[in-house]
Amino acid sequence: MLGIPIVVLESRAAIIRRYGSPLVVEDVELIDPDADEVVVKIEASGVCHSDLSLARGYYPDIPIPIVPGHEGAGVVVDVGEKVETVKKGDRVFTIWMPSCYNCEYCLSGRFHLCQNALKAIIGATLPSGKLKVRDKQGGLIHHFTSTAALSSYMVLHEKNLQKLTVDIPLDKVAILGCAVLTGVGAVLNTAKVREGSSVAVIGLGGVGMNIVQGARLAGAEKIIAIDLYDSKLEWAAKFGATHFINASKEDPVEAVRKITGDGVDYSFEAAGSVKAMELAYRLARRGGIITIVGVERGGVEIRIPALDLHMNEKTIKGCYYGSSSPRLDSLKYLRLYKAGKLLLDELVTKTYRLEEINEVFKDMEEGRIIRGVVTPS
Ligand SMILES: [Zn+2]
Ligand SMILES: [Zn+2]
Structure with a gap:
């Protein structure tokens, strides 16, 4: 439970209800974040080829219904009482690997192979194993790669977030979390x-x-x-x-x-x-x-x-995930961007509304865009 009541519980999300069928966009409710979780207003969400593959049914073992999206960027609107790495008002982007920093892989510096994060990714839950989105009928909805960023607001574990320390538009930084790191x-x-x-x-x-x-x-x-x-x-x-x-x-x-x-x-x-x-x-x-x-x-x-x-x-x-140390590498890439050595602005070829999610997939399949970014809010 939070020390202060959260203001926002309503959200609007893109949902895969059946593999191979178009996505639907629905009003959903977010469930109160746990003590180590954060509520983020998602301002921009890149659409990755993995989201398209998921929707097409390439990974049939991932449970549905599910909210895809794992390249989110936004603003923290509330935090659980034990959250240490971000605070209300911080600009953040998502990292789709909630490394535990405690398993054999993490202890050997291979954060991208974290076995506990993998459990959450395969189960399509937050790292706690819980789901924090439900539809208007009360049905729980899964989080793709512990993230579910194709939504106007989302509950995320703080391990899935990186605070932005440089001045960069959120619709440009969103794609850092998957396309660039990978x-x-x-x-x-x-x-x-x-x-x-x-x-x-x-x-x-x-x-x-x-x-x-x-x-x-x-x-x-x-x-x-x-x-x-x-x-x-x-x-x-x-x-x-x-x-x-x-x-x-x-x-x-x-x-x-x-x-x-x-x-x-x-x-x-x-x-x-x-x-x-x-x-x-x-x-x-x-x-x-x-x-x-x-x-x-x-x-x-x-x-x-x-x-x-x-x-x-x-x-x-x-x-x-680019064999990355996601936090360390993403900070390095932001420095390279500020130095003019890494291009981000040129990667985002079109922005879309959340309702246009199926058009993003079509444009991807027909080679019209490098990266499409959805602005869900
Ligand atoms: Zn991706
Ligand atoms: Zn680990």
């Missing part, structure tokens, strides 16, 4: 791209564009952007891509060989498809590192030529 982190933390190396990036959504700019920050010499849409290839130039391949018009393996001779030092898959993952393997040169960042549906397998893996000593890496 994409730039894949380059700097997972693959550890070396200066002067060659990089190929397949799939130029919010995450892919951040892989491109991560490669630029790492000092890669050749950054090859690969997508099916010319418009996205043109955008990739702004983020640092040096070469461009439209995979619907030319064979990317041949095109990459023409640019590099024998393939790239680092290939990244950010399209979320088996085909792109297998392509990423083929684009890597002898001794190359392949990083799989995209999310495929559960149960799908990729095929890798076993002898080639051995003879060419390639390394395939999975990448979860």
Whole structure:
């Protein structure tokens, strides 16, 4: 219970009620926050490809009904009595990994692999195991990745929030919590791209564009952007891509060989498809590192030529949340943004109202936007 009564309990949220069906936007009620929880007025919420995949039914084990969204930014309107890291009026953005700082993974500094956070993410609850949203009929609704940011107000654990210490518009910072941490982190933390190396990036959504700019920050010499849409290839130039391949018009393996001779030092898959993952393997040169960042549906397998893996000593890496230390890395990225080295403003290509959530998904599927941001309030 809170020391002071909270003022706002009513909210309006986008809800997945059935996998494969359009989302609905409904008035909902928030349940009083626990002592370590916070009420946030969400001013902006980025829409990630994982939200789309969830709605399409790619993760059928995640319980529904559920509020998606995990790139939220807003203002703290109330805090539980034990909350220490934020206070009323603070500007915050969401981190979708409520690391416990106590499990074996956290104690070894791998906060993105926290096993307790994973339990909450799989169960689609807050870290306490509780749900804090209910519909007008009294039915409880789940939180995607412990967050549920596609809502005008939300109850969140303080571990899911990072206080903003720099002056930056909330609709620009929202995407830091997933797209930037994942994409730039894949380059700097997972693959550890070396200066002067060659990089190929397949799939130029919010995450892919951040892989491109991560490669630029790492000092890669050749950054090859690969997508099916010319418009996205043109955008990739702004983020640092040096070469461009439209995979619907030319064979990317041949095109990459023409640019590099024998393939790239680092290939990244950010399209979320088996085909792109297998392509990423083929684009890597002898001794190359392949990083799989995209999310495929559960149960799908990729095929890798076993002898080639051995003879060419390639390394395939999975990448979860950019192998990030989310708090530390996000503060670093904000400093880089202020220094003009990390682009955020250019990533948000369109803003939408909450009622337009299904249009955001359509625009994503048809390659019209890098990142769409919903302003729910
Ligand atoms: Zn995401
Ligand atoms: Zn942990």
